[in-house]
Amino acid sequence: MRPTRPANAPVTLFGPDFPFAYDDWLRHPRGLATLPEAAHGTEVAVVGAGVAGLVAAYELMKLGLRPVLHEASRMGGRLRSQAFEGGQGVIAELGGMRFPASSTAFFHYVNLLGLQTRPFPNPLTPAAGSTVIDLEGQTHYARSLEELPPVFREVAAAWNDALEELGFSGLQQALRERDVPRLKALWNALVPLWDDRTFYDFVAQSAAFSKLSFRHREIFGQVGFGTGGWDSDFPNTLLEILRVVLTGCDENQHLIVGGAQQVPLGLWQHAPASIAHWPTGTTLASLHGGATRPGVTAIHRASDGRIAVTDTWGSERTYPVVLVTCQSWLLTTQIAVQESLFSQKLWMALDRTRYMQSSKTFVMVDRPFWKDVDPATGRDTMSMTLTDRLTRGTYLFDNGPDQPAVLCLSYAWMSDALKMLPHPPEKRVQLALDALRKIYPGVDIASHIVGDPITISWEADPYFLGAFKGALPGHYRYNQRMYGHFMQDGLPAAERGIFLAGDDISFTPAWVEGAVQTALNAVWGIAHQLGGQCPADNPGPGEHYPAIGPIALPD
Structure with missing residues (x-):
């Protein structure tokens, strides 16, 4: 089999275990x-x-x-879109909500049905507008990686260098070109070497991270890059994470309008x-x-x-x-x-099979108030937020000026999700608001909430028992x-x-x-x-x- 795509072709979910188109x-x-x-x-x-x-x-x-x-x-x-009562079609995405462009078979059906998509507001992306990273009580506001303190850029560079220790660029180029023999040879050589080693083992032992401090690994786990922190995946096999980044799952993601x-x-x-x-x-x-x-x-x-x-x-x-x-x-x-x-x-x-836990808590708000500019700082009132606090990830979904909008107050996995498990929706919202108040002390989020919250813990659903493997x-x-x-x-x-x-x-x-x-x-x-x-x-x-x-x- 010869390569079937040009060298600059986009990354797709083509293998690597079974590279079939x-x-x-x-x-x-x-x-x-x-x-x-x-x-x-x-x-x-x-x-x-x-x-x-x-x-x-x-x-x-x-x-x-x-x-x-x-x-x-x-x-x-787990493609579950729940409408807020009286929200005129405003929805909360309880399951899958961000879909990488590399998912070409899935988007075959999205396009077949004529559905609209738009970029997902992931951290440090134009779709998010601005991002706040809150770690150990310190808050950093940025619109791009370059605006964050140097330690974050050091972590990002270390992650890229660590991937290259596995021959990442060569693997991804073979995947881009759909060069099946080369991709299979490179991937099959990695499988027996890394199947029985954890993601954290790889990060800690890599030459790129081992020359840095524990603090760098901690930042990588807490907030990561792309879709957020990686620490929930630290116990998983490295192969699982390598597939994710190799096939572009953690980048160029879109939401489905409606x-x-x-x-x-x-x-x-x-x-x-x-x-x-x-x-x-x-x-x-x-x-x-x-x-x-x-x-x-x-x-x-x-x-x-x-x-x-x-x-x-x-x-x-x-x-x-x-x-x-x-x-x-x-x-x-x-x-x-x-x-x-x-x-x-x-x-x-x-x-x-081991299933991972996942929890989300949503509220509908009267309008996308987070776009209001604070006259004292010139910054957005609120931003897409990554933190080591209980909420972990907070996402903002805008449906247009002066239209009802959606706050995903908290999106958490594994032990962070289990902390929410015993609590009813109102308690979950209060816990999230308490955490966010420490990040945004001058913002009265609660005053903008309308309607009832929507929340889910997939591990508590008897028909799922967990969010994903x-x-x-x-x-x-x-x-x-x-x-x-x-x-x-x-x-x-x-x-x-x-x-x-x-x-x-x-x-x-x-x-x-x-x-x-x-x-x-x-x-x-x-x-x-x-x-x-x-x-x-x-x-x-x-x-x-x-x-x-x-x-x-x-x-």
Whole structure:
């Protein structure tokens, strides 16, 4: 395989573990695959109506299958946009809210639905306007990195230098060019060296950081660069963080105007321009009579070899194939899954997945008051804020002059999120306001709040049990087992026919592109099992997987 992109091509989520061009596969005029006529209309169960479930169901419908979506909670999964009561469409993004431009398969669907996007107000970006960094009681105001004290620039330079110790520029250039042999060779050499080492170990032992003080590492952990602090990820394997920065997940991010939940909801209602078997105008909504099936409580192999799915109300239906897109812990806590459907090694991977906690607290305010200029300082009244205080990250969302706006008072992960867990919304807001008052002593944030707060702790939701996966050292083997499960020709008959998708199945958890790509893997696997074939000039992930799939480490 020769490079397929120029040297200055943008960074995309192209691998690195499996460098397959999902965006090109989706755009091909001949489509993803064709099925035998006898397979048309076949029912396929899809468990979970998050973005992975909706993408898979939408593409399976286009192939002429009849997806049957089951959802126990809310359609959209962790793309959850909740409107403030009386807020005229003003929303809080409780799950995914910032989407890197490198997520080209996800943006295929964003563009298909005609949704608008704009830059996300991350720290030190033009979209944020201004940023305040508050550490150890000292507050720094800036519009760019250059305006911060030298220690912050030293930390940023050390991070860039540390990445170069891993050959970062060469890796990213191979990724830009989609030079598959070079990218695979470079990445596969790193996997066995770094799978069992933590992110913090890498930072502390790198030549770039080891010559600096502990204070530099502390700043990197508390506020970091790009999307904020990195300390919540310090226990994770370095490989997970390296993927994030290599594929541009932490930069050039966008929000979806009107809310990210429009993507899964839009796919539910969208009539494809090209569709097999079904009449023009068919949508997932029309195939379902307007609503999904109830949640799933059990999955087992029926006596005829098909897979039986039991829903909340005890109704059982059988299917030739089933796609499960919920978080893997639910396969032992919410759904009674017959143990023989997966190998014990795969069960180990599914059970050992570690989920990270996440908490957000939002309020609606009467207007974007933070843009008022303080006459004494000439600065914005309030800014996007990173701090070591309880709030950690505070984000400001402007809907136009004199229009209701949104404050994400606190966005925190792991132990910081757990501090919020026992508290009701009003207490969470008060805790956040108390912290922010110390940063902005002259700003009466509370006087601008209108309506009721909106808050979430994903670990407290029984249908999620956490926000997203965070792979620990030694978990590469588990990820490789889950990700490659869509390749089922070599599996025993008892383990075929049940597929997995979702960001926790991917190598890039917490990023929606991982959910989309694994959904597309499952589409290929289901089509293949039902006798389908990809066009000769548009081979799918299954055709490429044997040659360029993730490296397998020895057990």
